Amino acid sequence: xxxxxxxxxxxxxxxxxxxxxxxxxxxxxxxxxxxxxxxxxxxxxxxxxxxxxxxxxxxxxxxxxxxxxxxxxxxxxxxxxxxxxxxxxxxxxxxxxxxxxxxxxxxxxxxxxxxxx
Amino acid sequence: xxxxxxxxxxxxxxxxxxxxxxxxxxxxxxxxxxxxxxxxxxxxxxxxxxxxxxxxxxxxxxxxxxxxxxxxxxxxxxxxxxxxxxxxxxxxxxxxxxxxxxxxxxxxxx
Numbered sequence: 001x002x003x004x005x006x007x008x009x010x011x012x013x014x015x016x017x018x019x020x021x022x023x024x025x026x027x028x029x030x031x032x033x034x035x036x037x038x039x040x041x042x043x044x045x046x047x048x049x050x051x052x053x054x055x056x057x058x059x060x061x062x063x064x065x066x067x068x069x070x071x072x073x074x075x076x077x078x079x080x081x082x083x084x085x086x087x088x089x090x091x092x093x094x095x096x097x098x099x100x101x102x103x104x105x106x107x108x109x110x111x112x113x114x115x116x117x
Numbered sequence: 118x119x120x121x122x123x124x125x126x127x128x129x130x131x132x133x134x135x136x137x138x139x140x141x142x143x144x145x146x147x148x149x150x151x152x153x154x155x156x157x158x159x160x161x162x163x164x165x166x167x168x169x170x171x172x173x174x175x176x177x178x179x180x181x182x183x184x185x186x187x188x189x190x191x192x193x194x195x196x197x198x199x200x201x202x203x204x205x206x207x208x209x210x211x212x213x214x215x216x217x218x219x220x221x222x223x224x225x226x227x
Contacts, residue, residue, distance in 0.1 A: 034214040043205060044160075044217045093159065097212070106215050110159035 002028045002098045006109035013084055014117055021079045021112045023094030029074035030096035034106070035067075038091040050077040084116045122219055123206060129224040136193040138221040140206035141186075148209045149182055151191050153202045154220075160205075163191075198227040 003026040013019050023033055031052045036044040048069055049057040056069035066088075068080040077096075081088055095108040123140045130136055142149070151163040166173045166182045166189065173180045179192040193200055203222050207215040 032212075036217075041222075043219045046214050046216065049214060091157075095214070105165075106209070108160045108162075113157070 002026075002096075002105070002107045004094065004096055004107045004109040006092075006094055006112050008112060009110060010113040010115075012115045012117065015085050016083055019081045019084055019114060021081075021092055021094075021114075023077045023079070023096070023109055025075045025096045025098075025107070028096075028098040030077075030098065031074060033071060033077040033094055033096045035069065035077075035079050036093045036095070038093060038111075044093060047079075052077075081114065084114070086116045089114055089116045123204070123221045125221060126219065127222045127224070129226065130196055132196060132198055132225055132227050134196055136196050136200070136223055136225070138191045138204050138223070140189045140191070140218050142189075142206075142208045142218070143187065144208070144210065146184075146208045147211045149180075149189050150207045150209060150215065151178075151180060151189075152205045152207060152217075154205065155202045163204075193223075196223075196225045198225050201225045 005024045007022045011019055033050040035047045037047050038044045046059050047062045050069045050071040052071045052074055058064045066082055071077040091111050091113050093111040095106050097106050146168055148165050148167045150165045152160045153163055154160050164175050164178055164180050166180050168184055177194045182189045201224050203220045205220045206218045209215055
């Protein structure tokens with residue numbers, strides 16, 4: 001089946017630094033990717049929809065200037081957490097739909113665990 | 118925003134027993150999916166049931182869907198300790214992203 005990868009799988013950083021997370025669709029093209037955030041013992045909450053070649057669409061309450069999304073190609077979307085603070089510590093998961101084959105299937109990456117000290 | 122609720126929020130059973138989790142949602146859907154997540158890990162897709170289907174089986178998993186009640190259930194039969202995980206339902210409206218429920222934390226005691 002289709003595979004979505006994320007890098008890094010985990011990252012620890014100091015407060016105030018910026019962290020970039022990459023999401024790649026490995027064997028299919030994704031015009032749209034999605035970024036979710038999951039706090040401990042909670043569900044996945046959609047942060048934003050990443051559109052190839054255009055601006056991302058952010059969910060209500062998600063700061064677009066803090067969570068920068070770039071979807072530069074049909075296989076790569078990046079999420080940059082700018083000036084990270086301890087409250088940004090979370091599990092970030094990306095996903096993509098393979099509209100070329102099975103439009104109803106959304107594939108998920110393995111997630112990136114961010115710890116901000 | 119979240120589509121709906123799962124219940125129970127937490128479930129603890131003995132190995133060999135059946136586990137039933139329920140999911141309710143609010144809007145019309147294209148399909149509903151169930152995922153498993155082990156602690157600190159990524160999501161594992163379990164099963165997808167379309168809006169025109171009422172029941173689906175996969176191994177020890179049985180999923181039902183009642184679109185009139187906007188609800189679904191996941192039954193795990195003959196549970197094993199390895200089934201210990203969080204289980205989420207997710208609703209699919211088509212090309213929009215999946216919307217997840219709050220999840221059920223299942224503990225299977227050996």
